[in-house]
Amino acid sequence: MPTPSQIAAQLTANAHESLPAGGLEQKLEKAAAERRPLRVKLGLDPTAPDIHLGHTVVLGKLREFQELGHRVVLIVGDYTARVGDPSGRSQTRPALSGEEIDANAATYQEQAFTVLRADPELLEVRRNGEWLAMEADELFALARRATVAQILEREDFAARFAEQKPISVLELLYPLLQGYDSVAIEADVELGGTDQTFNLLLGRDIQRSYGLPEQTILTMPLLVGIDGEQKMSKSLGNHVGVTEAPAEQFGKTMRLPDEAMDGWFSLLAVAPAPDGTLPRDRKRHLAREIVARFHGHQAAAGAEAAFDRLFVERDLPDEIAEHAVTTDGGRVHLPALIADAFGQSRGEARRLLEQGGVRLDGEPVAADRFDVDFSELDGRVLQAGKRRFVRLRRG
């Protein structure tokens, strides 16, 4: 039976940091002594219901806690979403309605269960509207617990303040509200990305000021997106969603720059490929494991085979959607057809053609052939670039 110290070491192995030093070990000891599970908190934002691999880093860590018998407390930030979080690059987010929040939260949970265990003993889902919809005097009492200087220490606030960029009062208040969540659910541990360090630590101060034991915090490094540079986020378009199709997940992973692979292996806890494996094959291994995690091994093998066919053998995929061509059987204007088939403008289609990106049954179409007889198209596969295919039929 591993000691709390060993368990703590295991839990923090691929984490960014655990604060205060030794805090997690103490919590584990205390829980063992009191024969109770730890309450491990994660706040989630119900404005973005599409979970991607970046989210699964923290979720995976929560799962590890669950496997050890601890209880995960998911907090749906319904109250904060309703107010409209203006954080980030000063883009004011629209306040969401109750139904939207419900729908988003439901979607989030459903997707989170690809990683988390839904066992009610191991999972509790709460909404912060339960306690944040408070009277003004209670809110003021909370607001008194931190100073502006304290909040402005947070790196992104400090930077924005220095650059005379806007910071809303609500934004300043957010860390306090998040901290109060920890008070309300009596969190023992709170998880988050490294960007959450300040907020998580402030939660400790808030808990202490309410006379509660302080939570320990565990931060996970941010997973870079498939561009290999910026953190994975849907708005940057560099994400791999947990509900995406196997082929997409596989292909997107193969697009990851080689240098970023190590981080993915570690944070996604994918078992390493054997020593000496070529980078390309390591990436294949990674891609296969990721697809298998969300769609099963069979789908992963299928995705790999399809990938090989398209990008290694440059062959046609085995399933191609049909596209009905409206024609009287005479001349067909290719730019119009391509635009129609792939949802582009004719200008884009024309450029594609001029750049040699259009093929018929795998054969490149001459750059200056804009009009062809339908007889040359019927039943053949029209290809735009490497990834878009359509089989032509008279419509």
Added chain:
RNA sequence: GGCGGGAUUCCCGAGCGGUCAAAGGGGCCUGACUGUAAAUCAGGUGGCUCAGCCUUCGAAGGUUCGAAUCCUUCUCCCGCCA
């Protein structure tokens, strides 16, 4: 309440009366190459009935042969001072 700065094509950001469908970068697309939808290199990137035409530079008016560029009003955003 006063003063000042700003709104440009997907994003950032130049432009300051014609040579502007608008520099540059990012992103994205395509091609070559390859060990991959990596890297690298090259090209492209408003629309169309495409050597031409049409619509874009916060909105509406105006000046001018001609406006993203000048004027007026309006809308929105930001900072500073009170």
